[in-house]
Amino acid sequence: MPNKTTTPKVSRAVIARLPRYYRYLRELVSKDILRISSGELAKLMNVTASQIRQDLGCFGGFGQQGYGYNVKDLYKTIGDILGMNESYSAILIGAGHLGQALATGTIFGGRGVHLRGIFDSDESLIGKEVGEFTVLPLSDLEACCAKWEPAIAVLAVPRTAAKEIAATLSTLKVKGIWNFTGEEITAGEEIAVENVQLGDLLMNLCYEIHAKEQNEPNETNEN
Amino acid sequence: MPNKTTTPKVSRAVIARLPRYYRYLRELVSKDILRISSGELAKLMNVTASQIRQDLGCFGGFGQQGYGYNVKDLYKTIGDILGMNESYSAILIGAGHLGQALATGTIFGGRGVHLRGIFDSDESLIGKEVGEFTVLPLSDLEACCAKWEPAIAVLAVPRTAAKEIAATLSTLKVKGIWNFTGEEITAGEEIAVENVQLGDLLMNLCYEIHAKEQNEPNETNEN
DNA sequence: TAGATTGTTAATCGATTAACAATC
DNA sequence: TAGATTGTTAATCGATTAACAATC
Numbered sequence: 001m002p003n004k005t006t007t008p009k010v011s012r013a014v015i016a017r018l019p020r021y022y023r024y025l026r027e028l029v030s031k032d033i034l035r036i037s038s039g040e041l042a043k044l045m046n047v048t049a050s051q052i053r054q055d056l057g058c059f060g061g062f063g064q065q066g067y068g069y070n071v072k073d074l075y076k077t078i079g080d081i082l083g084m085n086e087s088y089s090a091i092l093i094g095a096g097h098l099g100q101a102l103a104t105g106t107i108f109g110g111r112g113v114h115l116r117g118i119f120d121s122d123e124s125l126i127g128k129e130v131g132e133f134t135v136l137p138l139s140d141l142e143a144c145c146a147k148w149e150p151a152i153a154v155l156a157v158p159r160t161a162a163k164e165i166a167a168t169l170s171t172l173k174v175k176g177i178w179n180f181t182g183e184e185i186t187a188g189e190e191i192a193v194e195n196v197q198l199g200d201l202l203m204n205l206c207y208e209i210h211a212k213e214q215n216e217p218n219e220t221n222e223n
Numbered sequence: 224m225p226n227k228t229t230t231p232k233v234s235r236a237v238i239a240r241l242p243r244y245y246r247y248l249r250e251l252v253s254k255d256i257l258r259i260s261s262g263e264l265a266k267l268m269n270v271t272a273s274q275i276r277q278d279l280g281c282f283g284g285f286g287q288q289g290y291g292y293n294v295k296d297l298y299k300t301i302g303d304i305l306g307m308n309e310s311y312s313a314i315l316i317g318a319g320h321l322g323q324a325l326a327t328g329t330i331f332g333g334r335g336v337h338l339r340g341i342f343d344s345d346e347s348l349i350g351k352e353v354g355e356f357t358v359l360p361l362s363d364l365e366a367c368c369a370k371w372e373p374a375i376a377v378l379a380v381p382r383t384a385a386k387e388i389a390a391t392l393s394t395l396k397v398k399g400i401w402n403f404t405g406e407e408i409t410a411g412e413e414i415a416v417e418n419v420q421l422g423d424l425l426m427n428l429c430y431e432i433h434a435k436e437q438n439e440p441n442e443t444n445e446n
Numbered sequence: 447t448a449g450a451t452t453g454t455t456a457a458t459c460g461a462t463t464a465a466c467a468a469t470c
Numbered sequence: 471t472a473g474a475t476t477g478t479t480a481a482t483c484g485a486t487t488a489a490c491a492a493t494c
Contacts, residue, residue: 011484011485012484013484013485013486014485015427015430016427018426018430019420019422019423019426019427020420020423022426023407023420023422023423037450037451037452038451038452039451048486048487048488049451050486050487050488050489051485051486051487053451053452053453053454054453054454054485054486054487056452056453057452057453057454061452061453063451063452063453064451064452064493064494065450065451065452065453065492065493065494066449066450066451066452066493066494067450067451067452067494068450068451068452069452081430081433082426082429082430082433083426083429083430083432083433083434084426084429086429086433088429088432096324097320097321097323097324097327098320098321098324100320101319101320101321101324102421104320107421107422107425108425110422111422111425111426111429112429113425113429151432152428152429152432175432175435175436176428176429176431176432177428178424178425178428184246190435192428192431192432192435194424194425194427194428194431196421196424197242197243197246198325198330198419199242199246199330199333199334200242200243200246201401201417201419202330202331202334202336202401202417203241203242203245203305203306203307203334204238204239204242204417205375205399205400205401205415205417206305206306206307206309206311206334206335206336206375206399207238207241207304207305207306208399208415208417209306209311209374209375209398209399209415210304210305210306210309211306212398212413212415213398234460234461235460236460236461236462237461260474260475260476261475261476262475271462271463271464272475273462273463273464273465274461274462274463276475276476276477276478277461277462277463277477277478279476279477280476280477280478284476284477286475286476286477287469287470287475287476288468288469288470288474288475288476288477289469289470289473289474289475289476290470290474290475290476291474291475291476292476
């Protein structure tokens with residue numbers, strides 16, 4: 001019998017929706033809205049109220065009958081579930097355009113992730129100032145990881161370098177890899193990997209466009 | 224009764240998997256592998272053979288009993304379904320780091336999408352050379368769209384500018400918007416929108432890390 | 447109290463997997 | 471022909487929606 005010490009049976013589908021709830025709730029918090037019903041939130045997010053109640057119910061009644069949900073509490077709780085309040089440290093490998101975009105945006109800070117340093121192997125980038133950081137040589141990676149113990153490594157290097165760096169990272173005890181290289185990487189049980197396939201997303205869009213065109217071959221007539 | 228002119232009932236789940244098939248098949252094509260069975264492909268992609276046969280079956284028998292699938296044909300066919308062979312034109316709005324990363328990579332070209340121009344409203348970026356392009360002022364957008372009739376607009380502008388530019392684009396007859404702003408946009412029936420929420424993907428990763436930690440609070444003992 | 451709204455159960459719907467006859 | 475492997479049907483599994491009693 002497998003271990004049953006925890007009762008975490010929250011379905012994958014629910015988890016996948018939490019970040020979106022989190023975004024909408026953040027928006028509501030920033031507008032000083034104190035409470036919201038499943039019906040109102042459903043309308044806002046374009047989903048069913050039933051789904052919202054079902055989803056939030058998984059984590060045990062935050063709601064209050066006849067009242068709805070306390071926006072701030074709910075925001076905080078979902079953040080806790082997602083690990084937003086853990087102050088994870090991150091390092092970024094690859095200081096090209098994509099790396100710079102990630103480093104200078106609010107994506108990390110806005111989610112409780114603390115970027116510690118940026119690395120590159122390219123001589124022309126090492127020493128460059130990017131946001132509040134100075135790009136470090138990749139040869140410093142090991143020493144810096146020992147010092148910072150980052151939970152997250154962000155891979156914004158060329159596809160060809162992906163596998164090798166991923167292998168290095170496995171030895172450096174990072175807990176998760178956010179992989180933008182386009183090369184799908186895997187890294188054992190211990191390490192979580194989020195493979196971002198931007199190309200796949202573009203293909204989704206192309207499909208939608210293409211499918212629409214197929215259904216309405218010319219734009220004036222439906223028959 | 225709704226229109227039944229086509230019989231396209233291919234489930235959303237299947238469509239969502241096609242880009243990944245496409246990537247793996249491209250790899251096989253480039254390795255000059257001529258045929259593959261559902262079983263072999265399943266092993267490679269870490270899915271079930273049954274799912275592969277079910278998925279590919281939707282589009283009507285490419286396979287051949289006792290042989291498998293012809294890699295090149297399958298690659299071509301999936302590309303056709305996804306619209307990879309339509310030579311869609313695209314424009315990119317926002318020439319910051321993210322915009323430059325997208326423009327200088329192989330993401331468009333590798334998927335049959337032809338980038339035509341890059342726009343920005345920032346004086347310091349206008350005129351800058353990015354890859355083979357010169358950044359154009361946003362004021363040229365309308366004229367260029369009239370000329371190029373791009374199917375796709377890529378939004379790599381700050382979040383605050385998202386809504387306004389999306390509204391402009393609706394009037395310019397683009398068929399799809401690839402939205403990196405972080406602001407969820409919607410744009411009527413006519414226009415397909417792919418909202419890329421990089422932050423949500425980071426949150427997924429944080430969740431995975433967090434969930435793993437909860438299940439194994441310390442790394443030496445399982446009980 | 448009366449009205450509103452949740453939490454939760456049951457029903458429906460869709461997606462995945464298993465199995466095997468058809469067939470190359 | 472015999473072996474391999476698909477295409478497809480049926481069974482299972484999971485996710486969504488509907489409904490309503492519980493309760494604030």
